[in-house]
Amino acid sequence: MSEKADILEPHRPIIDPHHHLWDRSRLDLGAMPFAEHGFSRMLRERPRYMLDELLADTDRGHDIRATVFIECRAMYRADGPKPLRSVGETEFVNGVAAVAASGVYGDTRACAGIVGHADLRLGADVAEVLEAHLSAGQGRFRGIRHSAAYDADENVLGPLSTRGTPAHLLRDPDFRKGFAELAPRGLSFDAWLLEPQLPDLVDLAQAFPDTTIVLDHVGGPVGIGVYAGQRDARFDEWRRRIKALAACDNVVVKLGGLAMPFAGFEWSYEHRPASHEALAGAWAPYIETCIEAFGATRCMFESNFPVDHFSCDYVTLWNAFKYLTRGCSEDEKNALFFDTAARVYRLDSISRS
Template identity: 30%
Template sequence: MHIQVGAEDPIKEANWVDSIASANSDWSMMQVVYCDLTDTQMPATLDLFQKLPSVVGVRQILSRAPGIESGSILLDNITSPTVLENLQELSRRQLCFDLQLIPEVMEQASFLLQKVPELKIAICHAGSPHDRTASGIKYWQHALRSISSLPNTSCKISGLGMFHHNWKTQDFKVLVETCLEQFGSKRCMFGSNFPVDSLYSDYTRLFSAIKMLVPEPFHEAVFEKTASHFYNL
């Protein structure tokens, strides 16, 4: 899976990824593209994207950790009718939605997401638990409930090193356990977040750490089946 990277030209990025997918048909490579949910012309943009066989969904960032970004156009317009209409359009087209957000806005986001019960939604990076203090983890766990309670949501166990660069395997234990407890294994999927997480570890070390923390009976779901079902691989 390729998840959009914030390229200056999302259409050009999507065409480039699709060309790689077309040249390597044995890879079963799909992609999630960027679309602006606040744009009244988003359906026309989706028409362009859906000409590419590899496109299966859309991602947008609602919020990043404090200090990284002051806000986002989506967060500023989260109650806009256009945003809801565009999410409904994704559902009608049977496209999935990847959402990156932080605990501080989860409850607000849940009010919007519950209005599109047929839309498949993946929460990126376990909801970005950026505060790793005991109180920060507790706050994230509570906020995450507002999202995990929606049956059409799934959770990506990914990007856990972004807020803890010198991590050890046990540092991720409570995060992985919380995701599995709240979403269940059939709604959790592993994501590498590479190349971003390559700043903090190599792929083998990261994969081995998450594999160690996920109970073996859940391996098939977390490392294959959930993503395969969600993205129609």
């Protein structure tokens, strides 16, 4: 599916609040650990995803007004103090955003918001890193993502299991000292973790009610590795944990990430679902539960590209989201596709009119 005629609701304005940029084409991706894991295969399929590739996706018919970049360990500084090397990613993305803002390549304001990485285990010393990100972002920097995704079975996260993330990062006292530095600077926290870890995020959200927390990827349902064949059986536990998290008023949720390999829907480049209807049918229990628990004004659809390209293309992904919401009111659709993202990431200059 690639023709603009195939777009559902083509005039609906969208902010895509979650995508990455990277160029790993010079790496020997075939030699990376867990070479047959779905995430490794995705990297081999999409080793380069820069502004050209992003705009090729956003220009295929959906009305993508702006995007938010989420950290992915791209373009770190090659030298200098180690804690500050992640600032290189913000410097790089801010340059991309400036190119997009020129209008030379179209109307989409790519990377209008930037979420970077800082090691919050630095405690209060992370303040220097946060200030450096804010300076490098030149008004576009919005928050931090310090991934907490972990599972004892390395086959679940595959190549990402080699990052050395501890089992309960969000409960680490030093991490929480660093986390306390976010709210005073108006910074939010994007939380990526897996469903069994959600109680840690509930505890964190309750401990820091003044910090906006964005739950990525509907809380990370799992269906591979030790969880293979158990995704449906774990649904009730996932739903219970989502409802507990929704009780924390400072938490919002991104609806997406289900096309990644971790959820275990057994789709891949060779075996993609036939249609957006098929995607919508599989994802509906997760999407609808989140909207019911959080309310539309605390939910936002995300592409998570290029990672979710593992299962579908950009057009089909957004068509699936639109198909899922065909029974929603106009106000609910505005919130899900645009307003929540604009509010949470403070994209005041982006208009849906």
